[in-house]
Amino acid sequence: MTVNRPRGTRDFLPEDTARRKYVENIMRNITCNWGYSEIITPTFEYLDLFTLKSGEGIERELYNFMDKGGRAMTLRPELTAPVMRLYVNELQSFPKPLNLFYFENCFRYERPQKSRFREFWQFGVELIGSEKPDADAEVIALAYALLKAVGVSCYMKIGNLAVIRTLLRGLQPEIVSKVMRLIDKKEYVGLEVLIEEIGVEDQLKFNLFKLIKLEGRYITPQVKEIVGNIPELVAFEKTLKLLDTYGVDYFLDFGIARGLDYYTGMVFEVYADGLGAQKQICGGGSYQLIQLFGGGDVPSTGFGIGFDRIMEICTLVNPAPKKVVLISKPETHLEAIKLATELRKYLPVRIDLMERNFKTQLSFANTINADYVIIVGENELGVGKLTLKDMISGEQELLTLGEIIEKFS
RNA sequence: GUUGAUGUAGUUCAGUCGGUUAGAACGUCGGAUUGUGGUUCCGAAAGUCGUGGGUUCGAGCCCCAUCUUCCACCCCA
Numbered sequence: 001m002t003v004n005r006p007r008g009t010r011d012f013l014p015e016d017t018a019r020r021k022y023v024e025n026i027m028r029n030i031t032c033n034w035g036y037s038e039i040i041t042p043t044f045e046y047l048d049l050f051t052l053k054s055g056e057g058i059e060r061e062l063y064n065f066m067d068k069g070g071r072a073m074t075l076r077p078e079l080t081a082p083v084m085r086l087y088v089n090e091l092q093s094f095p096k097p098l099n100l101f102y103f104e105n106c107f108r109y110e111r112p113q114k115s116r117f118r119e120f121w122q123f124g125v126e127l128i129g130s131e132k133p134d135a136d137a138e139v140i141a142l143a144y145a146l147l148k149a150v151g152v153s154c155y156m157k158i159g160n161l162a163v164i165r166t167l168l169r170g171l172q173p174e175i176v177s178k179v180m181r182l183i184d185k186k187e188y189v190g191l192e193v194l195i196e197e198i199g200v201e202d203q204l205k206f207n208l209f210k211l212i213k214l215e216g217r218y219i220t221p222q223v224k225e226i227v228g229n230i231p232e233l234v235a236f237e238k239t240l241k242l243l244d245t246y247g248v249d250y251f252l253d254f255g256i257a258r259g260l261d262y263y264t265g266m267v268f269e270v271y272a273d274g275l276g277a278q279k280q281i282c283g284g285g286s287y288q289l290i291q292l293f294g295g296g297d298v299p300s301t302g303f304g305i306g307f308d309r310i311m312e313i314c315t316l317v318n319p320a321p322k323k324v325v326l327i328s329k330p331e332t333h334l335e336a337i338k339l340a341t342e343l344r345k346y347l348p349v350r351i352d353l354m355e356r357n358f359k360t361q362l363s364f365a366n367t368i369n370a371d372y373v374i375i376v377g378e379n380e381l382g383v384g385k386l387t388l389k390d391m392i393s394g395e396q397e398l399l400t401l402g403e404i405i406e407k408f409s
Numbered sequence: 410g411u412u413g414a415u416g417u418a419g420u421u422c423a424g425u426c427g428g429u430u431a432g433a434a435c436g437u438c439g440g441a442u443u444g445u446g447g448u449u450c451c452g453a454a455a456g457u458c459g460u461g462g463g464u465u466c467g468a469g470c471c472c473c474a475u476c477u478u479c480c481a482c483c484c485c486a
Contacts, residue, residue, distance in 0.1 A: 004459090007477070060410080061484070078486080106486085111410085113480065122486065280486065306486035329444075358444050366446040367437095377444060391446070
């Protein structure tokens with residue numbers, strides 16, 4: 001009876017892992033260069049942290065459990081809430097703005113499908129303390145830079161919830177939620193039905209449909225005609241101007257609702273092709289969560305990137321390190337270990353661990369696609385040298401250890 | 410939670426109408442005597458046919474359940 005991997009989890013083989021680490025580090029380096037610092041939060045948290053943020057409803061898609069002390073816990077389903085909790089616990093008195101990022105695994109108890117797993121990795125950024133257009137613009141521009149750097153073809157949609165909230169301010173909160181959900185899903189027929197049911201004014205209905213059907217990049221003048229010259233829109237225009245300066249490509253879409261109530265103003269989403277139904281690779285916006293966790297009235301902006309989805313469509317190839325195998329004979333094996341130890345200061349070296357004969361060691365080197373073989377035999381040691389064999393060309397030369405090190409450095 | 414497909418060595422797949430001991434290729438390991446790989450040849454290991462029931466004299470094959478994987482819904486990354 002073999003034990004299998006739990007549902008919705010994956011094993012990453014050496015090749016997969018190398019590629020993931022490569023892409024991951026590219027994203028890390030870029031984000032560090034934008035002045036963001038990486039943080040790590042616990043893999044599990046109190047269940048409350050997430051029900052507080054997203055409502056009791058999400059409990060059914062959480063990996064939650066009671067610990068031995070009878071506390072309700074859960075594996076984290078996302079990282080925005082943990083980062084906000086960390087901020088409230090530890091960082092409230094630090095200088096603003098705080099530029100943080102994370103790269104961690106998350107867990108959701110859902111049916112797996114294409115690009116959706118029960119354990120998945122999220123890369124994300126949270127900029128805490130500024131609600132200025134510059135903050136929004138930098139976060140979007142960083143997301144854009146990351147996606148460009150890892151070579152995925154995608155498009156970005158930016159919206160602003162303040163606009164649509166202004167339009168809907170006369171309606172009851174539950175109605176607003178319903179409307180937003182339908183808008184987010186672009187279910188215009190359903191939306192029309194709902195609007196008929198609740199009987200809103202014709203003017204509002206007209207404006208609403210006009211707003212959500214606006215498309216393109218320079219549509220803010222038309223938006224102004226609909227909702228007026230509200231301060232949020234003025235700030236948003238400023239953000240967009242900054243984005244043009246950053247050189248970010250985007251579409252505007254005031255129909256983005258992001259499903260969640262705590263987003264306050266700017267929201268954005270990035271979609272890619274080739275992922276089936278799960279084609280959103282990034283989502284973010286500005287939000288107010290800190291008060292919810294007992295902190296002050298501090299604004300923040302952030303995004304999350306679905307790293308597994310990036311890996312599925314990203315075209316980057318990690319550079320493979322040269323593979324070197326050291327071949328020895330029983331008489332020279334101890335000397336080979338000493339040489340390997342020295343060479344391992346410079347590059348990856350494998351030695352025989354199977355007591356194989358000369359020929360089989362060479363054959364093994366070939367099987368694993370080694371680039372070079374270094375022969376540590378009596379003949380070589382007799383003259384104080386080693387044979388370096390190029391496994392691709394088949395050529396070999398007699399060199400000193402120093403010469404070999406020089407060749408590889 | 411809902412729907413549809415799926416499952417046979419490590420991998421990709423055969424397996425006749427339900428009939429004896431489930432096969433192949435690739436891969437892995439070993440061998441073809443001396444310190445030179447790839448090609449070739451020989452050999453070996455490797456499977457409770459996803460699992461559990463049922464039908465049958467007899468099930469890899471038929472039926473039921475369950476699990477996995479994959480696609481989609483829901484939700485979201």
